[in-house]
Amino acid sequence: MRPTEHEAYLASLEAIGDPHRVTVERLLSSAEKTTEVWLEPWGDRILLAPGSHYDLVARGLWGDAGRRSPEDVLTVEWDGGALKVWAATYTESLRIFQGGVLVWEWEGRLTPIP
Numbered sequence: 001m002r003p004t005e006h007e008a009y010l011a012s013l014e015a016i017g018d019p020h021r022v023t024v025e026r027l028l029s030s031a032e033k034t035t036e037v038w039l040e041p042w043g044d045r046i047l048l049a050p051g052s053h054y055d056l057v058a059r060g061l062w063g064d065a066g067r068r069s070p071e072d073v074l075t076v077e078w079d080g081g082a083l084k085v086w087a088a089t090y091t092e093s094l095r096i097f098q099g100g101v102l103v104w105e106w107e108g109r110l111t112p113i114p
Contacts, residue, residue: 004100006055013059023060023073027083028053036082039094039104046096046104048083054098060091 003011013022027048029035035048048054060073074094075086087094093107 005102006097006100023058025056026053038084040086054096057095058091059093
């Protein structure tokens, strides 16, 4: 059986011995209605259908001054009406998969907000 895009991406990171901190979070919806998911600091919005899920894979270096811990790559917040996914300023990539298929991606450097 052929691996999904999600499985292939994780395997490629493992194969090259990626020195970055890799954080994988699963957003699962048990709501009866579609949930908005805001991706910050980009301001992008994706929709999470009832009974579905997204797998988020974030990469970022950590350990320098101002970086508290490797767990700080992603923060997920529920504000009562939508989910907000915040990437830390040292996040270098974020990929979102649904059913193993890549549906959103970003790679680069975030500019810290003063």
